[in-house]
Amino acid sequence: MTQAAFNRRVSQWIPALEWIRNYQRGDLRGDLIAGITVTMMLIPQAMSYAMLAGLPPYIGLYASVMPLLVYALFGTSRQLAVGPVAMVALLVSSGVGALAPIGSEQYIAMAILLALMVGVIQFLMGAFRLGFVTNFMSHPVISGFTSAAALIIGFSQLKHLVGLPLPRTENIAETLWLTLTQVNAMDPIALAIGVGGIVLLLGLKRISSLLPGAMIAVAIATLVVWGFNLDETAGVSIVGQVPAGFPEFSIPTLSWTSIVSLLPIALTISIVGFIESIAVAKKIASEKRYEIDANKELVGLGLANIVGSMFKAMPVAGGFGRTAVNRNAGANTGLAAVITAVLIGVALVFLTPLFYYIPNAILASVIMVAVFGLIDVHEVKHLWKVKRDDLGLLIFTFVATLALGVKYGIFLSVGLSMVWFVIKTTRPHYAVLGKLPETDQYRNVKRHELAETTPNVLALRFDAQFYYGNVSFLKDTVKREEARMVSPLKALVLDASAVNQLDSSADTALHELLRDYRIRNVDLFFSHVKGPVMEVMKRSGFVQSLGEDHFFLTTDEAVQAARAYANG
Known part of the structure; x- marks a missing residue:
């Protein structure tokens, strides 16, 4: 072990060695005044x-x-x-x-x-x-x-x-x-x-x-x-x-x-x-x-x-x-x-x-x-x-x-x-997404009055990880928002840009959602899926069951594919 490596290791255990080795004469006046003041x-x-x-x-x-x-x-x-x-x-x-x-x-x-x-x-x-x-x-x-x-x-x-x-x-x-x-x-x-x-x-x-x-x-x-x-x-x-x-x-x-x-x-x-x-x-x-x-x-x-x-x-x-x-x-x-x-x-x-x-x-x-x-x-x-x-x-x-x-x-x-903390993670913020006119950007329809939704297509974004604690909330939210739609649901788009993790319970819930939707002839599309989440989906077979052509880099591309399916 070199002397420099030894010094670094010792400094990890005794942080004061850093300021002792690099002590400046100009620091003494401030330290002395502060030491006396705090004593009093x-x-x-x-x-x-x-x-x-x-x-x-x-x-x-x-x-x-x-x-x-x-x-x-x-x-x-x-x-x-x-x-x-x-x-x-x-x-x-x-x-x-x-x-x-x-x-x-x-x-x-x-x-x-x-x-x-x-x-x-x-x-x-x-x-x-x-x-x-x-x-x-x-x-x-x-x-x-x-x-x-x-x-x-x-x-x-x-x-x-x-x-x-x-x-x-x-x-x-x-x-x-x-x-x-x-x-x-x-x-x-x-x-x-x-x-x-x-x-x-x-x-x-x-x-x-x-x-x-x-x-x-x-x-x-x-x-x-x-x-x-x-x-x-x-x-x-x-x-x-x-x-x-x-x-x-x-x-x-x-x-x-x-x-x-x-x-x-x-x-x-x-x-x-x-x-x-x-x-x-x-x-x-x-x-x-x-x-x-x-x-x-x-x-x-x-x-x-x-x-x-x-x-x-x-x-x-x-x-x-x-x-x-x-x-x-x-x-x-x-x-x-x-x-x-x-x-x-x-x-x-x-x-x-x-x-x-x-x-x-x-x-x-x-x-x-x-x-x-x-x-x-x-x-x-x-x-x-x-x-x-x-x-x-x-x-x-x-x-x-x-x-x-x-x-x-x-x-x-x-x-x-x-x-x-548990309540916040089990009931995360979510948004129904609509497209801003003359752009390819999608935003929360509650905050942007001009955002336009697509008939027969529901686009949702959940701002939290998917895990066992919020699986029921995810399912209930999808059902609730589907019930509010004017036209019957034919395709669901999930914007996963805020999803950093996916545990086995959430993955199972996605499999169940996919199975139920196929019985009803409703298709499922994803956008912005991050690497760690995609790896879990691949290992569980979800990607293979849904099809890699149902995953997109942007929400706009996913909604276009969903619209094409809904109109077909």
Whole structure:
């Protein structure tokens, strides 16, 4: 094996080698600024999302070091900002919270084991090249689920914002009712900190998306609590002691019972985390003109979670907001993520005393501002204009997720996407074709009023593959359109330009159609049959039974032959 071939093979396994070998001095400034900027954003976010997951805030910081370093080496995106994210944090809380008391040692151990399981699942999906499975998740369904989950996440932080001991629930109505019935018991100082934080974050965001709004808000709130001693004099809830130093390497506690119990939520987080990551990674890669490999992304995210779990990290994924900030700040390569990880590692070793007085209310405001930005109102407006069937799917998923909760909502979303995909393929679009005057072109008669049909001849185009799932639809459509004809059917022309595959069930249906038509003295003609479809027809004997002279390159030629037969 030559050195060049060896280098290519190694680069396939470690994508970072490509940007490391070709690193330009001019990229350093952007990577350095982006690394520092994301650090200032990630520290408060990581602590907030750990709290959202029901974990101690330092677990979020642990999840912001090793996973970032590993992904920088094995991921294919140069701008994706990996770390704790709101959606995954809520799924951790929803899944693990049903198995162990939130905040207990058992809960923390299971959350870390969950990170290992998520990593193994994602790695295996990448190794077996299963990245394509996310293509079955329709965008409207994802949008509906994400918007509903954002509301659930946001309202779950209301207890920290108002200083009330509200029960942990995904029922928004229950949360609001309990809050309204305890208005007099609200902590006015916590409410002032939380609402002030939201106003400040929104204001800073309007000024510039590059400003580290979360860090600024957290710093101001922390100084206020520390300066006025509000944790003691007013009872303001704070983060408290954060263990100094970096966690030691240790393999998560493995328990067969825990693994079986966590498997459904691990599968869910694996898919949701990957979808969130690949969506933003592909968008930015398209802008930067480079390619994202979905399977390598799975491997990179999987290894990030596996290694992270061995340093007491919660499950991680790529975040929308942080990735956008990373790109806007000038990130050119994975070095930006390395810089972020190193700076957070330094903060863990030397700066943990500064985290003691951070009020939980300000962390809640950071979460609320971040997740409410995920509510996709634009998609609703877009689908209302473009595709109202898809809007119905979005609304159904949104309502169902709010009613059933995040864990069941995501399963419903996946199932609904699959069902909708099957429905679309089993009931494909079709068109009755007519000839445009003074041309040899055939178009859908419903869309072209001037398109002329031929007496006794029915020309149809099905815009999908022929397979067992739509065989009945094909037969029923032919019968229905024949019944609508003014003159009796004598010849059927099938335009196969959109048919890429033909399975055995569809081929059998064509044999049956041909047999029935010959009994009725109706002939059958084809146009635009593609090579792979023609090969199946030849192997099954259909071409020989029908006759090769019944296949044409154009629809016009096929209709002329059908007209000649009908008039003969």
